[in-house]
Structure formats: structure tokens, C-alpha cells
Amino acid sequence: MSAQRAAGRAVDAAAAAGRRALARCEEWNREHPWDHNAHHHAWIERHLPRRVGTALDVGCGTGDLVRRLAARTEHVTGLDADPGCIDTARRLLAGHRGVDLRCGDVMTADLPGGYDVVTALAVLHHLPLEPALERLTALLAPGGTLLVLGLYRPRTATDHLLDAVAVPANLVAGGVATWRRGSAPRPVAMTAPTAPATATLREVRDAARRTTPGAAVRRHLFWRFSLLHTARRAPG
């Protein structure tokens, strides 16, 4: 067998093992759920500009991130296509000042735009990739910041090699979260609609190159990526 064919088989075997591990991991997650998205709030908070007037959280679910953004911004809008999520978010955030929760599809909703910050946490894979990146960027004020944390579909040998770290870390995090929760119900944020990741990391990077040139796209553990983009300032 040529070295090239042997290498090809090794990659296929690693990919098949990765897929099996992922399937087991998803099963474990269903029984021992933990909130991967809340785990990534810290990344978003770390990258917020020092002063934020207005922010938009796209696909806000039940409003966890909106609550955190409200502490750092003058006004934050949470938008979600799911009426049940928005009802829950309104109930949970009642009394918070400078918070507006709206039900609608980000691709068509009548939004004023000009936001200092637009965030999208675990939402991009629900949307058509390139049109969504264009839309999110168009909603920014000049000099505004786009913060996306998204899911990618593992495909390459490197993706599957990372499973060797992500899978056990995920099992431990799920086990610890379940133990800590005891008999308490799973976090309400985890009731928001989910979807499987569709784009690979390469496809995300290619789309970002075309739609948000200069954006920093980084790989994170747990099959996530981040995209950080700053809109151009108006000339003069």
C-alpha cells in the first residue's frame, strides 16, 4: 500500500472514531446537560469595548447574555425568532432598565441599525452563513464591534484530533454540572431551539474573508469558533 493511501486510511479511521465519539458525547450531553453557551459569555464580555451605548443580541434565547450586556451598555435589544423564548426572556428580565426584547427574524426584522455592538451566540448556524454575516455587519455603527461565537462542523483530521481533548472535557463538565444541579431542572437557557452545525471551520473562514474582511476567526474548544470584527469608521 502506498504511503499516501495509508495516510488517507488513517485520516478516515480518525474521522470515523471522531464521529463515534461525538455521537456518544451527544448522548451523554442529553443525560448530563451543561450550558456550553453560558461558558462562552466570558469571551464576549472580554471583547466588549470599554464604553457601549447600544447593543443588539441576535438569537438571544431566554436572555442570559442580554442580562449581562445590560450591565455594560446603556441600551440592549435582544431579538429572537422564537416567541416562547422572548416570553421567557421578558419574564426573567422584567424590571431591567435599558432592555428591549423583540420577537423576529434577524434577516428581515425592522431594526434601526447603528449598534455599537452586535452579538450572536450559538446562532449563526441557524442562518444562511454569508447573508447573515453581511446582515450582522450592516447593523453595526461605524467603528462598531461584531462578536460571534458559533458552532462548526468537525471535518478535518485536526478537528478530530481536538476531539481527544474536547470529548473528555465535555464529559467531565456535563458530569460536574449535573452533580451540582442535583434535582434542580436544567438551566432555562437550554430550552431555546437548537440546530446542528452545518458549516466547517474552513467554510466559516472563507465566508468571513468575503463578508467581514480583516475579522479574526479563532477556533475554541467544544466545536466552537469566535469571530471578532470591527466595522470601518466613517472617513474624516
Ligand SMILES: C[S@@+](CC[C@H](N)C(=O)[O-])C[C@H]1O[C@@H](n2cnc3c(N)ncnc32)[C@H](O)[C@@H]1O
Ligand atoms: C442555540 S440557541 C442560542 C440562544 C442564546 N444565544 C444562548 O446562548 O443561550 C439559538 C437561538 O437562535 C434563535 N434563532 C434562530 N433563527 C433565528 C433568526 N432567524 N432570527 C433570530 N433568532 C433566531 C433561536 O430561536 C434560538 O433561540
